[in-house]
Amino acid sequence: MKKASLVVLIMAFLAFIARGIPDSILGSAWPVMRDDLQLEDTKLGILMFMIAVFIILASLLNARLFSRFSTEKSVVFGILLTVVSFLGFAYAKTFVVMCLWAVPIGIATGIIEAQLNTYISLRYDSKYMNYLHCFYGVGVICSPYFMSVTLKDGNWRSGFVIVAIIEAVIAVIIAFSFGFWKKVGKTQIEEGTNKRVVSVWELLKMNSMRIMIAILFLTNVIEYTCSTWGCTYLVEEKSFSPDKAAGYIILFFLGMAIGRFTSGAISRLIHTWARIFICLVITVFGVFLIVCPLPEVFSVTGLFMIGLGNGPIYPNLISLTPFNFDKEISESVMGLQIASAFAGVLITPLAYGVVKQYAENTAFSLFLISAYIIMAVLLFAFVNIIKKNGHYNKTA
Numbered sequence: 001m002k003k004a005s006l007v008v009l010i011m012a013f014l015a016f017i018a019r020g021i022p023d024s025i026l027g028s029a030w031p032v033m034r035d036d037l038q039l040e041d042t043k044l045g046i047l048m049f050m051i052a053v054f055i056i057l058a059s060l061l062n063a064r065l066f067s068r069f070s071t072e073k074s075v076v077f078g079i080l081l082t083v084v085s086f087l088g089f090a091y092a093k094t095f096v097v098m099c100l101w102a103v104p105i106g107i108a109t110g111i112i113e114a115q116l117n118t119y120i121s122l123r124y125d126s127k128y129m130n131y132l133h134c135f136y137g138v139g140v141i142c143s144p145y146f147m148s149v150t151l152k153d154g155n156w157r158s159g160f161v162i163v164a165i166i167e168a169v170i171a172v173i174i175a176f177s178f179g180f181w182k183k184v185g186k187t188q189i190e191e192g193t194n195k196r197v198v199s200v201w202e203l204l205k206m207n208s209m210r211i212m213i214a215i216l217f218l219t220n221v222i223e224y225t226c227s228t229w230g231c232t233y234l235v236e237e238k239s240f241s242p243d244k245a246a247g248y249i250i251l252f253f254l255g256m257a258i259g260r261f262t263s264g265a266i267s268r269l270i271h272t273w274a275r276i277f278i279c280l281v282i283t284v285f286g287v288f289l290i291v292c293p294l295p296e297v298f299s300v301t302g303l304f305m306i307g308l309g310n311g312p313i314y315p316n317l318i319s320l321t322p323f324n325f326d327k328e329i330s331e332s333v334m335g336l337q338i339a340s341a342f343a344g345v346l347i348t349p350l351a352y353g354v355v356k357q358y359a360e361n362t363a364f365s366l367f368l369i370s371a372y373i374i375m376a377v378l379l380f381a382f383v384n385i386i387k388k389n390g391h392y393n394k395t396a
Contacts, residue, residue, distance in 0.1 A: 004183035009128065011072070011177045012116050013135040018079045018170045019112045020139020021163050022051075022105050024253060025086070027228040028144040029156040031235050031242040036156070041232070043095055045353030048228060050099055051106040052346030058110020059339040060200075071115045072174065072181040079171040081108035086164035090157045114338050117318060121334065123184065126272065126319035130264030133315035137257025137307075140227065141250050142166065148246035198332040208389065209333070211382045212317070212324070213340040218375035219314045220344025222283070225367045226252050226306055229352055237361040238299050248300045255286075255307025263312035271394050272316050273383065279316075280376055282309030287372055291365040306368075314341060323393040324386055 026033075030044050081104040088101035120132050146166075147159035203209045230252055234245035259282075263275050270278070286305030289298045318337060322330045348367070356363040386392045 017139040020136040042353035054106025078108035078111035090160035134260035140253040216341040256311030
């Protein structure tokens with residue numbers, strides 16, 4: 001690998017650490033934030049809903065943003081947006097103000113996710129997509145860790161300041177690498193060769209596309225149920241202290257990081273679809289351990305296994321885009337897939353907050369079990385369809 005390509009890849013990994021930080025910060029701080037500001041659990045669902053709306057909008061506009069602005073500048077801009085937003089949360093005293101600061105987090109996340117997924121899928125081998133999302137796991141581990149430290153004194157505001165500083169440092173490092181990004185050439189797809197832009201409505205006419213949308217949606221339902229409500233579930237159902245729960249939720253994100261790294265590392269030994277179904281088996285064991293009334297160690301082990309199993313499914317499916325669908329429309333498919341995945345972010349927290357009012361702590365178990373069963377069934381249905389269409393790839 002050429003020096004410029006290697007440096008850019010490292011910067012992309014670093015950017016995905018910054019990408020992961022916002023996804024776990026609110027859930028980790030929420031048990032204390034909620035009590036400090038006297039908010040209902042549904043308020044967290046509203047915040048996550050607003051973030052997800054703008055993630056989806058930014059993802060759907062990916063092609064337009066990608067053609068007008070360079071990837072590296074867009075990514076740095078997105079990271080700086082999160083810095084401003086975190087500082088806003090640190091000093092916010094009302095829920096309305098928090099809602100305003102949720103908007104730039106969503107825009108930033110959508111920009112970074114869409115542009116880097118497209119960039120890596122066009123230029124690097126599929127294993128690097130797993131590595132990219134592995135570093136997302138590093139990011140989501142960082143914020144709960146620093147938040148757990150500040151929560152020992154009940155000071156959630158300092159946690160937001162710390163992660164804002166981390167994001168700012170990452171943005172500066174990437175800015176210094178701009179020269180290397182310019183040395184990495186454009187791909188044939190970006191130059192217009194064999195490229196075909198397809199509308200969302202045309203894509204939705206494809207049965208395989210509709211099923212893939214549902215699968216990606218459900219992977220995020222599982223992920224965001226654990227990352228957003230995992231701490232609250234451990235506190236209320238398993239009787240963990242808030243700081244202890246925030247510390248243990250790191251195991252979920254650690255599982256994601258390890259799962260994605262391992263998936264990339266063994267990509268030459270086990271093909272992608274085989275790895276996906278292995279991940280399904282690991283995930284079901286994790287769900288069983290956390291929802292059953294078992295001792296504390298089984299609960300935290302369950303969180304780890306859910307992250308380990310469910311975490312690699314999304315990047316593996318994304319990396320298979322050129323094989324699952326026609327290559328010339330893969331860029332259009334990519335934007336819709338990312339938007340579909342984040343529809344899970346849009347709906348899950350809000351729906352969970354509503355269900356929790358009626359089902360109380362059983363809402364966590366209901367969400368995990370139902371999402372897993374439906375996702376597994378749809379994965380088998382999708383494989384059956386692409387085998388008939390001749391798109392099933394056993395070597396990727």
